[in-house]
Amino acid sequence: MNSSVVSHTPLVVRTSVGEDFELADGVVSAGEIEDLLEILGEERTEAEIANVLPVRAREHVRQLVECLAAHGIIRPAIRPTGKTGFEALLEIEDLSNHLLYETLYRNEFWTNCSKATNPGDVPESVVYGMVIENYHFLFRESYFDAPVLSYVPNTKVRLAMNEFFSEEYGHDELLLKALNRIGISRDDLAHTIPLPQTMALCNGLAYWAHNDPLFFFTTLGILEGKDIRQDSFLDAAFRIGIDPEFLRPVKAHSDINLQGEHGSLTRKIFSQIPVVDEETMKRMRTQTYLFVELYDAFYSAVWRHYSTAGEILRRVDHL
Ligand SMILES: [Fe+2]
Ligand SMILES: [Fe+2]
Numbered sequence: 042m043n044s045s046v047v048s049h050t051p052l053v054v055r056t057s058v059g060e061d062f063e064l065a066d067g068v069v070s071a072g073e074i075e076d077l078l079e080i081l082g083e084e085r086t087e088a089e090i091a092n093v094l095p096v097r098a099r100e101h102v103r104q105l106v107e108c109l110a111a112h113g114i115i116r117p118a119i120r121p122t123g124k125t126g127f128e129a130l131l132e133i134e135d136l137s138n139h140l141l142y143e144t145l146y147r148n149e150f151w152t153n154c155s156k157a158t159n160p161g162d163v164p165e166s167v168v169y170g171m172v173i174e175n176y177h178f179l180f181r182e183s184y185f186d187a188p189v190l191s192y193v194p195n196t197k198v199r200l201a202m203n204e205f206f207s208e209e210y211g212h213d214e215l216l217l218k219a220l221n222r223i224g225i226s227r228d229d230l231a232h233t234i235p236l237p238q239t240m241a242l243c244n245g246l247a248y249w250a251h252n253d254p255l256f257f258f259t260t261l262g263i264l265e266g267k268d269i270r271q272d273s274f275l276d277a278a279f280r281i282g283i284d285p286e287f288l289r290p291v292k293a294h295s296d297i298n299l300q301g302e303h304g305s306l307t308r309k310i311f312s313q314i315p316v317v318d319e320e321t322m323k324r325m326r327t328q329t330y331l332f333v334e335l336y337d338a339f340y341s342a343v344w345r346h347y348s349t350a351g352e353i354l355r356r357v358d359h360l
Contacts, residue, residue: 046075054078056113081109084118124322126314130307133259133325140333141263148337150344154277161281168278169223170347172216172291173354174339177235178243179213185246189254197313198258201306205261208301218290225354233354238342242335249328255317256325260332262307266298 047055049071052064064074076093091102109115124132145151150167157163186206192199217227235243249257266272275295278288298304317325347353 045078046071054114060113062112062114077105078114081115123316123318126311126317127308129314129317129322129325130259130311132322133329134262136326137259137263137329137333140330141336144333145337145340148341148344150340151273153344154274157277157281159281163277163281164348165283166350166353167344167347168281168283169220169353170350171274171343172219173225173230173233174236174239174343176213176216176220176230177233177239179209179216180230181243182209182212184243185250185257188247188250189257192254195313198310201309201313205301205303205306208297208303212294212297215290215294219287222284222287229354229356232358233356236339236342236346236355238335238338242339245332245335249332253324253328255314255321256328258307258310259325259329260307261310262304263332263336265303265306266295 045055047053047061052071052074054062054064054074056062073093077090080090080093087099087103087106090106091099106115110117123129150171153163153167186202186209189202190199190206192202217230220230234240246257246260249260272295275288275292278291279285352359
């Protein structure tokens with residue numbers, strides 16, 4: 042229902058788009074119409090409407106409803122089909138967890154980190170490379186966060202994203218501090234390029250943030266360490282005796298994620314989404330495969346490149 046009685050004599054009903062309808066005298070009383078419009082504020086069946094107008098024949102009620110609908114005074118109730126945002130997210134999380142355990146957690150980077158105990162089990166260059174590629178990634182975070190800062194469909198989601206971005210801003214500087222410790226300056230980094238797999242991840246996320254923000258939100262929980270990724274990398278680095286002064290700012294970043302509960306941002310966002318239809322679910326499932334592949338490729342490339350690279354920085358002037 043999207044209308045109200047605006048005049049009793051003559052009897053005039055105004056719709057939400059400002060159209061006025063005068064109802065013929067004697068057919069229905071103003072009181073009856075007011076009662077009717079009030080109960081039509083919620084979803085009702087024809088039989089329920091007939092109960093409000095007991096003196097009218099069922100056929101009369103049917104004609105009245107048809108007439109009101111034809112003039113746009115009431116709308117047929119269409120029940121949303123699909124899952125709640127939270128149910129939808131749980132399904133996507135199940136799928137992404139399954140895929141992460143099938144691929145990413147079995148790749149060279151991950152398996153070597155989890156079993157590393159002695160110096161050299163993970164080459165120092167891989168630890169440094171991981172921080173360099175993470176720097177490149179965080180340095181470009183605005184590419185993929187910016188498009189959703191203006192997320193119009195849901196105010197609470199938009200506010201949560203803005204709060205998150207203001208907490209994220211400048212995290213590349215923390216990793217820069219670590220890299221300074223091993224003699225890599227801001228200027229050095231400005232003259233280097235990320236691995237193509239790092240850039241592919243940035244570009245994929247920027248594409249989704251622009252074109253499929255709902256799916257983009259599902260990736261945040263994984264990127265922000267809903268899982269155990271970040272801590273396991275750090276634990277391995279401490280175990281194999283990497284300079285704690287180098288690791289301190291990296292750990293500071295990890296702690297911010299934990300304390301700010303960035304890993305649960307996705308759940309917070311999806312609890313505000315009332316419904317996700319089946320078509321959207323299909324699209325999100327498909328893209329989850331692609332995202333996990335990109336993410337796996339990122340870590341695999343860090344291992345492949347930095348465990349064998351002679352020079353640690355991919356300087357543009359040396360390419
Ligand atoms: Fe961060
Ligand atoms: Fe974060």
